[in-house]
Amino acid sequence: MIDQKSEPLLTEERTAELREAIELLFFSYRAFTRGPDQILEKRGLNRVHHRILYFVARQPGLSVNELLGVLEVSKQALHIPLRQLLSMNLVKNDKSKTDGRVRELRLTSAGKRLEARLTGTQLLQLDNVFAEAGSDAEKAWRKAMKLLATD
Amino acid sequence: MIDQKSEPLLTEERTAELREAIELLFFSYRAFTRGPDQILEKRGLNRVHHRILYFVARQPGLSVNELLGVLEVSKQALHIPLRQLLSMNLVKNDKSKTDGRVRELRLTSAGKRLEARLTGTQLLQLDNVFAEAGSDAEKAWRKAMKLLATD
DNA sequence: TTTTTTGGTCAATCATATTGACACATTATG
DNA sequence: CATAATGTGTCAATATGATTGACCAAAAAA
Secondary structure, eight states, X not given: OOSOOOOOSSOHXXXXXXXXXXXXXXXXXXXXXXXXXXXXXXXXOOHHXXXXXXXXXXXXXXXXXXXXXXXXXXXXXXXHHXXXXXXXXXXXXXXXXXXXXXXXXEEOHHHHHHHHHHHHHHHHHHHHHHHHHOHHHHHHHHHHXXXXXXX | OOSOOOOOSSOHHHHHHHHXXXXXXHHHXXXXXXXXXXXXXXXXXXXXXXXXXXXXXXXXXXXXXXXXXXXXXXXXXXXXXXXXXXXXTSEEEEEOSSOTTXXXXXXXXXXXXXXXXXXXXXXXXXXXXXXXXXXXXXXXXHHHHXXXXXX
């Protein structure tokens, strides 16, 4: 068979719809990080610091290696921002009692306050979005995002 | 009145749900950029280059200033990656015929091929997600993301 | 003609990431 | 016990990136 047209994987129309979805992800992610980023900037901190604070808040006592795994950054890339948070007394790293090699990361009370403030803007943002979109939309959103996150 | 408990804006349970949503955004965005990032890395390019290619593909002939506005980066921060794309013959910047100051950015044919390859992984990713989640979920997802993007 | 806009560039500085290496204490393994 | 492996902290060298502030040229608008 010659001159056979191969079916495109996606129609032109579908491609346009999905390109819109790509842009929604881009613009919404930027809107989503804008609030915390503004707060961080005033303290000379950035997105990495928020991520550290967030995941340490979420899982107090987590080790440096575990944090590296979640964030997917190199030890050297984590080193400086983490040291800054330690020296600013926002994070503490006490020796584990069960394994003396491991440092357990925890937020100090000041760290907890900052993390709550940073993450708080995002919580309110999402709460507003879901309140307006409806709880069915929220469920559907979570379903789609879980699929996207785990592929 | 003393000792009055102020109502928290969000219940503990709701906060936990919304924290999960925060993580969904974080992990899904990372999964979403992983494909293109791997392709870009082989050529010594990064996320910024993809964004330039994407928005130039989306709106051929757009000016440097318009691109700056969309990407929300400084002229100096755009300068180097854009120049790289120009010198790699992936992007061209011809003088506008109606306004000689303005350079109209367009992809070359090689630029179109690379952009299609980069964005293609994301289109397929989203197509798969929506195929599995269902079209109602897709609609709801778009609704929520639009709200998040425009707040 | 003067002013403004757009585009491009430069230099200095600072921040960050990367690679590769090393030291120390602790734990696991033979 | 001796050795290997692990977790952490650090360093140096390098490369890349962003930032600030300034400047110039071309073209358009006033």
